[in-house]
Amino acid sequence: MSTEQLKTEAERPVAFTVNGQAWRGWVEVRRTLADVLREEVGLLGTHVGCEHGVCGACTVLVNGQAVRSCLMLAVQADGCEILTVEGLSESTERLHPLQESFWDHHALQCGFCTPGVLLSAYALLQENPQPTLEDIHEWLSGNVCRCTGYQNIVEAISDAASRLSAEKGGR
Amino acid sequence: MAQAPRFTGQRIRRVEDPRFLTGRGRYLADLEPLGTLAVAFLRSPHAHARIRRLDVTPALQVSGVAAVVTGADLTEANIYCAGLGGQPYPPLAVDEVLYVGHPLVAVVARSRAQAEDAIDAVVVEYEPLPAVVDPVEALAEGAPRVFSQAESNLCFHLEHTPEGLDALFAEAACVVRGTFRHQRQTAVPMETRGILAQYEPVSSRLQVYASSQWGHGLRDGLAKALGLPQSKVQVTLPDVGGGFGAKYGVYPEDVVVAWLALKLGRPVKWVSDRLEAMVSDFHARDSIHIAEGAFAKDGTFLAIRDHMISPAGAYLLDGSAAVLETVIASLVLPGPYKVQAVGFRIDGALTNTTPLGTYRGVWGPAATWVQESLMERAASELGLDRVQMRLHNMVRKEEFPYASCTGVVYDPGSYQESLQTAMEAIDYPGFLKRQREARAQGRYLGLGIAAFVEPTSLGAWQPEPPTVPYESAVVRMEPGGEVVVQVSVNSHGQGHETTIAQLVADALSVDIGKVTVRFGDTAAAPYGGGTFGSRSITVGGGAALEAAGRLRDKILAIGAHLLEAAPEDVELRDGTVAVKGVPARSLSLAEIGRVAHWVPAKMPSGMEMGLEASSRYVPPPITFSNGCHAAEVEVDPKTGRVRIQRYVVVEDCGVMVNPTIVEGQIIGGVAQGVGAAFLEELGYGEDGQPWATTLMDYHLPSVTDVPRVECLHLETPSAVPGGMKGMGESAMVASPAALVLAVEDALSPLGVRFERMPLTPERVWQAMTATRS
Ligand code: FES
Ligand code: FES
Numbered sequence: 001m002s003t004e005q006l007k008t009e010a011e012r013p014v015a016f017t018v019n020g021q022a023w024r025g026w027v028e029v030r031r032t033l034a035d036v037l038r039e040e041v042g043l044l045g046t047h048v049g050c051e052h053g054v055c056g057a058c059t060v061l062v063n064g065q066a067v068r069s070c071l072m073l074a075v076q077a078d079g080c081e082i083l084t085v086e087g088l089s090e091s092t093e094r095l096h097p098l099q100e101s102f103w104d105h106h107a108l109q110c111g112f113c114t115p116g117v118l119l120s121a122y123a124l125l126q127e128n129p130q131p132t133l134e135d136i137h138e139w140l141s142g143n144v145c146r147c148t149g150y151q152n153i154v155e156a157i158s159d160a161a162s163r164l165s166a167e168k169g170g171r
Numbered sequence: 172m173a174q175a176p177r178f179t180g181q182r183i184r185r186v187e188d189p190r191f192l193t194g195r196g197r198y199l200a201d202l203e204p205l206g207t208l209a210v211a212f213l214r215s216p217h218a219h220a221r222i223r224r225l226d227v228t229p230a231l232q233v234s235g236v237a238a239v240v241t242g243a244d245l246t247e248a249n250i251y252c253a254g255l256g257g258q259p260y261p262p263l264a265v266d267e268v269l270y271v272g273h274p275l276v277a278v279v280a281r282s283r284a285q286a287e288d289a290i291d292a293v294v295v296e297y298e299p300l301p302a303v304v305d306p307v308e309a310l311a312e313g314a315p316r317v318f319s320q321a322e323s324n325l326c327f328h329l330e331h332t333p334e335g336l337d338a339l340f341a342e343a344a345c346v347v348r349g350t351f352r353h354q355r356q357t358a359v360p361m362e363t364r365g366i367l368a369q370y371e372p373v374s375s376r377l378q379v380y381a382s383s384q385w386g387h388g389l390r391d392g393l394a395k396a397l398g399l400p401q402s403k404v405q406v407t408l409p410d411v412g413g414g415f416g417a418k419y420g421v422y423p424e425d426v427v428v429a430w431l432a433l434k435l436g437r438p439v440k441w442v443s444d445r446l447e448a449m450v451s452d453f454h455a456r457d458s459i460h461i462a463e464g465a466f467a468k469d470g471t472f473l474a475i476r477d478h479m480i481s482p483a484g485a486y487l488l489d490g491s492a493a494v495l496e497t498v499i500a501s502l503v504l505p506g507p508y509k510v511q512a513v514g515f516r517i518d519g520a521l522t523n524t525t526p527l528g529t530y531r532g533v534w535g536p537a538a539t540w541v542q543e544s545l546m547e548r549a550a551s552e553l554g555l556d557r558v559q560m561r562l563h564n565m566v567r568k569e570e571f572p573y574a575s576c577t578g579v580v581y582d583p584g585s586y587q588e589s590l591q592t593a594m595e596a597i598d599y600p601g602f603l604k605r606q607r608e609a610r611a612q613g614r615y616l617g618l619g620i621a622a623f624v625e626p627t628s629l630g631a632w633q634p635e636p637p638t639v640p641y642e643s644a645v646v647r648m649e650p651g652g653e654v655v656v657q658v659s660v661n662s663h664g665q666g667h668e669t670t671i672a673q674l675v676a677d678a679l680s681v682d683i684g685k686v687t688v689r690f691g692d693t694a695a696a697p698y699g700g701g702t703f704g705s706r707s708i709t710v711g712g713g714a715a716l717e718a719a720g721r722l723r724d725k726i727l728a729i730g731a732h733l734l735e736a737a738p739e740d741v742e743l744r745d746g747t748v749a750v751k752g753v754p755a756r757s758l759s760l761a762e763i764g765r766v767a768h769w770v771p772a773k774m775p776s777g778m779e780m781g782l783e784a785s786s787r788y789v790p791p792p793i794t795f796s797n798g799c800h801a802a803e804v805e806v807d808p809k810t811g812r813v814r815i816q817r818y819v820v821v822e823d824c825g826v827m828v829n830p831t832i833v834e835g836q837i838i839g840g841v842a843q844g845v846g847a848a849f850l851e852e853l854g855y856g857e858d859g860q861p862w863a864t865t866l867m868d869y870h871l872p873s874v875t876d877v878p879r880v881e882c883l884h885l886e887t888p889s890a891v892p893g894g895m896k897g898m899g900e901s902a903m904v905a906s907p908a909a910l911v912l913a914v915e916d917a918l919s920p921l922g923v924r925f926e927r928m929p930l931t932p933e934r935v936w937q938a939m940t941a942t943r944s
Contacts, residue, residue, distance in 0.1 A: 030284070031284075038200075039203075044201040045193070045195065047200075047362070047412070048200070049362070049363075050445040050865070051445060052446075052865055052866065054867055055361060055445075085192075085193065085194035086193065086194045086195075088193070088194075089192075092189040092193050092195065093189075095189065099192040099193065102188075102192055103185070103192060106184075106185065108188060109413075109665070109666070110362065110410075110413040110663055111187075111190075111191030111192075111410065111412065111664070112198065112360075112362040112413060114191050114192060114196075115194050118192070136874075137875050140874045141874055142873075143874070144866070144873060146360060146361050146843070147361075147664045148835060148842075149838035149840070149842030151877070152835065153874070
């Protein structure tokens with residue numbers, strides 16, 4: 001069998017929901033979720049910094065869990081619900097409190113790690129709405145940022161947690 | 172006169188952030204013109220080998236493959252890269268591979284996966300040759316040579332023994348010595364390198380997009396390599412995900428991709444993966460300093476001798492650390508101290524390792540470590556207090572401008588004040604007490620001090636400067652009153668869209684929302700040296716301020732003419748030109764814009780239409796920022812692990828345009844310093860195999876490794892318009908020294924001295940065990 005045939009046979013139909021929208025298509029089984037999100041779905045906010053599961057730049061939420069999309073095959077996401085950075089807010093004008101807080105605290109410089117860090121932080125706050133600084137440190141240890149030295153990221157997450165719980169309390 | 176600044180000096184949120192926060196930043200990998208082909212490189216698994224057979228025909232059979240190129244193809248096409256001084260070297264290996272990661276074949280295919288499939292199909296037979304990794308061994312008689320035709324591996328040598336140096340050492344009351352080996356590192360921006368090139372038939376030019384710190388340099392380099400006029404190459408920089416020196420220059424992959432785009436007439440793109448980045452991005456640092464310092468009885472620092480040896484890798488590149496780190500070190504080794512003579516010898520050796528280039532703080536981490544270690548060792552030998560001894564030797568306020576014995580001139584700074592401020596913040600007397608108490612309990616507490624100078628904002632620092640000595644800005648007011656600033660420097664995280672807008676908004680008394688800063692396209696941005704060496708806000712910002720000042724004068728002249736007032740009687744105020752003291756007599760900038768662009772009859776006679784001004788600003792040769800880091804650590808004697816308890820930075824970078832951004836640079840720089848001091852090392856086995864080729868074995872600092880950094884500021888304005896000084900590298904320069912010295916201080920009861928970084932728990936534990944037995 002030629003490589004060509006092998007590859008065609010190695011394609012599978014995949015369907016998932018991204019940021020609330022349904023997506024379906026044929027996907028080579030060897031392709032990662034990160035690549036399919038970027039190249040097929042067209043969501044370029046998910047970044048690839050290492051492709052071997054260390055940097056966390058590719059973090060997205062799959063069924064509510066923070067996942068390294070470079071380590072997950074797209075076919076494994078069949079039937080799943082995915083959240084990427086593009087799904088955090090409706091527009092650049094209406095930011096999610098986490099994004100707003102990152103902006104206020106200068107928690108980003110080059111912005112390359114930022115989508116992954118935001119998604120990790122989002123998952124943390126889902127699980128633990130009032131994390132201590134230690135909780136944040138521990139949770140974030142899987143995201144590498146080469147620019148900021150993390151301090152402002154930690155402060156931003158902590159502040160966002162307070163804002164979110166104040167919002168909830170106010171309601 | 173304009174109003175008092177509304178934006179400069181303020182902690183303004185960054186203008187560029189919303190796009191990054193919402194996943195709308197656009198980096199190189201995100202660009203994909205229709206029909207783009209992907210490139211993958213075959214890289215050598217050997218440190219040194221002859222290519223006995225290279226057969227690419229099986230690769231051509233792989234589905235989707237459009238072309239396969241070898242070193243021989245490029246030689247035939249006369250395509251070369253330029254090393255130091257323009258010395259040509261082949262972009263793909265020919266006949267021999269010289270280091271692990273050395274590219275020898277490029278494949279172009281419909282997708283990257285197909286290109287990688289084809290790479291696997293290439294047949295290569297290697298005949299391994301002896302490799303040399305260590306620079307001292309490389310320079311020894313009979314060492315294997317990287318280039319068999321060459322007489323030796325020595326690729327760079329410089330030495331200088333000033334008159335009187337030997338006498339100063341002979342008369343010194345105390346001479347301290349040490350060997351200091353700064354390990355090999357690499358910058359690791361989170362976005363890897365990448366380039367996309369396409370031939371544009373309409374304008375008959377090569378359009379290049381690249382993740383780079385210097386668009387014009389890449390343009391000039393590609394034009395030279397490909398034999399094209401500079402006007403036929405356009406480089407556009409998208410958002411750049413960090414650079415730290417690793418994206419400054421022209422890499423072999425850039426030349427190959429651009430050449431392929433011309434040859435194939437299709438868009439061709441290469442994005443480095445992390446594994447190849449670890450062996451193909453510039454490696455950095457990697458120098459041995461064998462240094463000695465001469466001191467008088469009262470602690471006066473008399474002289475330094477330093478023999479620097481560095482393994483340049485297989486090629487001596489333009490920005491090679493073997494040259495830049497060492498030569499700059501020879502100029503700034505005294506740091507903030509007055510020294511009467513500095514003697515040095517530099518030996519650069521070719522080795523079978525990835526070529527060295529630049530990484531944030533070129534010269535600094537090693538030189539500051541040497542300088543501060545000599546000071547510490549002398550203080551302990553002479554029985555003097557290390558803070559007092561530093562103060563005694565520092566250049567004093569009244570001594571500026573201070574001509575160093577090395578030939579550089581220090582502009583005014585706050586050397587003693589920054590040390591004093593840092594010691595107050597860290598509570599030096601209190602620390603000494605805590606340290607004594609801890610020792611009594613068998614605990615190891617240490618304080619490391621690193622006072623530093625940072626030479627920034629290079630201008631014409633040599634008669635024929637090796638770097639572009641100026642930056643440019645064009646400031647334009649559109650008919651509607653909005654302001655567009657084009658600058659030659661570009662951002663890869665530094666926030667130029669915000670800081671330069673802050674400066675220009677104040678210069679023109681408009682709201683910052685009216686100012687847009689643009690950069691990164693050689694077809695639109697004026698020429699300049701790009702972003703390196705802590706100079707964007709000083710040289711680029713200086714140019715923007717000068718240009719904005721010229722535009723302001725023109726606006727005032729037009730306004731005065733229209734208001735029938737003398738130019739000195741009008742002022743800019745909140746988006747208007749108004750007669751001083753008569754706010755009712757004013758014109759909006761939109762009105763001035765309308766006249767300047769549409770109504771020649773209303774313009775002052777002889778004045779050119781339009782509202783645009785430019786500047787090419789040449790700063791003073793070097794602008795020095797300064798400061799002091801103080802680190803308090805505790806060492807766990809059981810594991811050798813170091814905990815950073817407190818970290819204080821005092822920074823004097825002149826006038827701060829945006830203190831939040833300044834602090835961001837400091838905190839990020841300290842984190843990278845933690846990496847240098849404790850974690851990161853690109854080691855090689857004797858066979859030339861690299862030990863760290865993934866982020867699993869190259870340990871970048873994570874959130875749990877870095878301290879909370881307390882930032883304090885002093886402000887000694889510079890001579891640059893606006894009074895700013897560069898500061899992007901200072902924290903990287905000072906922090907490794909502060910951290911290593913803190914550990915040595917903690918272990919001083921054991922007399923431990925470290926000869927090499929990083930201080931991994933294993934190395935610390937071993938050093939402790941060795942002295943105990
Ligand atoms: S790209 Fe997935 S963890 Fe780095
Ligand atoms: S902001 Fe650049 S890597 Fe995090």
